[in-house]
Amino acid sequence: MTQEPKVTIVVVPRERFSCTQESLESIYQHTEIPFKLVYVDGNSPAKVRSYLQQQAEEKNFQLLRTDYYLTPNQARNLGLSQVTTDYLVFADNDVVVTPGWLKALLQCAEETEATVVGPLMCQEKPLHEIVHFAGGESHILVDKMGRRRLREKMYKQGKKVKDIYNDLKRTPTELAEFHCVLVRRSIFDKVGLLDEAIMNTKEHLDFCMSLREIGEKVYFEPASIVTYVPGPPLEFTDLHFYMLRWSNAWQMASLNRIRQKWDLAEDGYFQAKYKQQGWRRYGTIIYPLARRLSLGVGSDLLARAIARFEHIFNRYLTNRHAHQQRQRLQSLPKSPSQPHVSLQS
Incomplete structure (x- = not known):
């Protein structure tokens, strides 16, 4: 009997479209557990649009296309509207994953009862070699003048994975990034949709702080390794x-x-x-x-x-x-x- 998927992967545009094929192929190559996929195509160029239509037919995933560009939270909310599984993963369209990435995130969520789990996020090419994010801080400090100030810190950025990996442990964290993050679907029944007034930056801070404000757990899981491949725009x-x-x-x-x-x-x-x-x-x-x-x-x-x-x-x-x-x-x-x-x- 085929196991029913517990997770829907929601892929959204980040900043360009030229990494689409490499990212999507890595998901299907390296995801061993059953999953559903919702792909949000925000006005990609003709070549990418044709590729995604072909892949949706071959692999039987849901493709949502708009004829205009989307902000990140617009795209995530659009994908979220189609999710019926217990968990979802928001993944940008320039993310390349490694074997076992999704299983490790899901296992962490179920063992810790976390609402959000973020992987060890690497950056750029060569893939999976340089740390972008290994947990972090995001909270409000009140200074001596009574002013509310934002504290943001990303751990281990720029370090080589091979130099620090053995020291990394699953741990609670204040922050997970939207490059790739697993979330319990039920939390949106409590907090509503992602804030679309936050159009292109710091939306992950807002989301994680909102959850922690109501007592929800955010975890970092280094057994899951993914890399995001930022610009420049290649085409x-x-x-x-x-x-x-x-x-x-x-x-x-x-x-x-x-x-x-x-x-x-x-x-x-x-x-x-x-x-x-x-x-x-x-x-x-x-x-x-x-x-x-x-x-x-x-x-x-x-x-x-x-x-x-x-x-x-x-x-x-x-x-x-x-x-x-x-x-x-x-x-x-x-x-x-x-x-x-x-x-x-």
Whole structure:
């Protein structure tokens, strides 16, 4: 008798689409226990769309597609709406997993009664070699002036896995990241959907702090190892989504929402984030372009000049997207909160 799946994997777009095939193939290659899969395709380019449609037919998973780009929490909530299993895993579409990854997360949740379990998260290529996140801290401190301040820390980032792995243990933690995280489905009946006003950053802090505030457990499980493969956008068709995903407007909206929701002081933590706006776009798009155009001579000056124009263009992209979203909502006579999606399973 085939075991009924306890887990649904919900894959969502992170910042680009060019890692889609490698990520999806790793899930099917390295997941030994039964699972369901819901794949959220937020306006991928034609080649990726065709690939996902073919894979959905062959592997019999549910494919949800929108004809517009989604924020991370929009995509997660859309996938969540289709989950009926006891557990789900939110996984970004640039995550590559290792053998036994899902079994280890599920086992941790069942043995500890945790609501959320995060794996040992690695970063970049070569795969599974450099630590991105091995548990962490996320809580509110009240200083001597009575100001509420956010404390955030990620453990072991940048360390080599081979150097620290034997010292890592399953342990309670304050933080798990949405790159890949297992969650009990029933918790959303208590806390509602993920906060879509947090558009592109710190949504994992908000989620974990909200759960711990009501006494739910978050665990780190190093027996599960996955790697997320960040940009740069590898293909021209990645650029639009990447620029929107890491836009100044989405970042400011997210930081303002976090600060207001948790009644936080606008301190050095937030001031530093404001100054860092656009750093991903600068590092992955603007500066490499300047180096190519200048043959490496005067790249910094040219990059700063390009950045001024890029910021204007970035505002245009975000304003146009916001306008299109308002038009879409106005065109829906009923249930305007529900996105227009095409379903395939």
